[in-house]
Amino acid sequence: MDGREQLTSISTDTSAYQRRRDEIAARAATYTRGEAIPAVAYTDAEHAVWRLVAARLRERHSALAAPEFLDAAEQLGVGNEGIPQLQDVADRLDGLTGFRLQPAGGVVPFHRFCGSLADDYFHSTQYIRDGATPFYSVEPDVLHEVIGHGSALADTRFADLYRLAGQAVRRVETDTAIQFIAKVFWFTIECGLIDAADGPRAYGASIVSSYGELDQFRSAEIRPLDIADMAGVDYDITQYQHTLYSARSMAHLEDVAGGFWESCDEASIERLLAAEI
Numbered sequence: 634m635d636g637r638e639q640l641t642s643i644s645t646d647t648s649a650y651q652r653r654r655d656e657i658a659a660r661a662a663t664y665t666r667g668e669a670i671p672a673v674a675y676t677d678a679e680h681a682v683w684r685l686v687a688a689r690l691r692e693r694h695s696a697l698a699a700p701e702f703l704d705a706a707e708q709l710g711v712g713n714e715g716i717p718q719l720q721d722v723a724d725r726l727d728g729l730t731g732f733r734l735q736p737a738g739g740v741v742p743f744h745r746f747c748g749s750l751a752d753d754y755f756h757s758t759q760y761i762r763d764g765a766t767p768f769y770s771v772e773p774d775v776l777h778e779v780i781g782h783g784s785a786l787a788d789t790r791f792a793d794l795y796r797l798a799g800q801a802v803r804r805v806e807t808d809t810a811i812q813f814i815a816k817v818f819w820f821t822i823e824c825g826l827i828d829a830a831d832g833p834r835a836y837g838a839s840i841v842s843s844y845g846e847l848d849q850f851r852s853a854e855i856r857p858l859d860i861a862d863m864a865g866v867d868y869d870i871t872q873y874q875h876t877l878y879s880a881r882s883m884a885h886l887e888d889v890a891g892g893f894w895e896s897c898d899e900a901s902i903e904r905l906l907a908a909e910i
């Protein structure tokens with residue numbers, strides 16, 4: 634029995650799900666930085682989605698998530714028993730790496746979302762995915778934010794990479810440059826892999842928060858981490874990825890992705906794109 638079957642009785646009414654999702658999302662519109670993040674009174678059914686998905690993710694993480702990610706998740710210390718309140722996660726992160734969370738009503742435009750990372754703020758949704766499709770969420774939800782990004786942000790080395798991406802996107806103005814920074818962000822922070830003795834393992838938030846994609850990612854074409862190579866690769870955030878990039882080590886990831894974000898500007902990105910053509 635897969636998760637979809639187990640949760641059929643919990644959530645099958647898409648319109649009811651959408652109303653609940655929108656109700657939680659709407660609260661983000663009135664949030665001001667510095668305020669405590671309002672708690673959400675999650676239902677038993679919503680906690681059940683977390684329990685089921687979090688337990689399945691943890692099972693897979695032990696074999697398929699990068700050791701660096703596993704250490705970070707342990708630092709964060711979020712359990713499987715139910716949806717944590719964002720303020721509690723934010724307090725934990727603030728103490729570990731100085732990152733804070735800001736509630737989001739859905740996908741935040743990349744320039745604003747990523748730029749906030751330079752200020753140590755991560756935009757996080759609070760609603761949870763529809764229990765009818767627990768294996769994958771096409772939009773970010775609290776499982777993705779907390780188990781995927783929150784875990785990484787609990788580690789100083791990952792947190793520094795997030796900050797560098799934020800500083801990079803603040804440095805450029807052209808859509809071309811912003812979109813290329815978003816692509817590098819996608820292939821690393823969202824979908825990145827690191828080589829391990831038993832094969833590539835995931836640290837990217839999208840993969841480590843999707844047990845469907847955790848089961849699939851080793852079937853993708855996995856290339857050595859290479860920023861210039863990304864110029865010629867398309868991606869679709871609504872599908873499991875057909876091309877992924879694996880760093881040789883955390884230090885290699887820092888050199889390649891961190892080094893790119895630290896120094897990139899419009900001219901260097903234009904050169905990368907021109908070389909691809």
Ligand SMILES: [Fe+2]
Nearest residue numbers: 773823838839
């Ligand atoms: Fe994400």
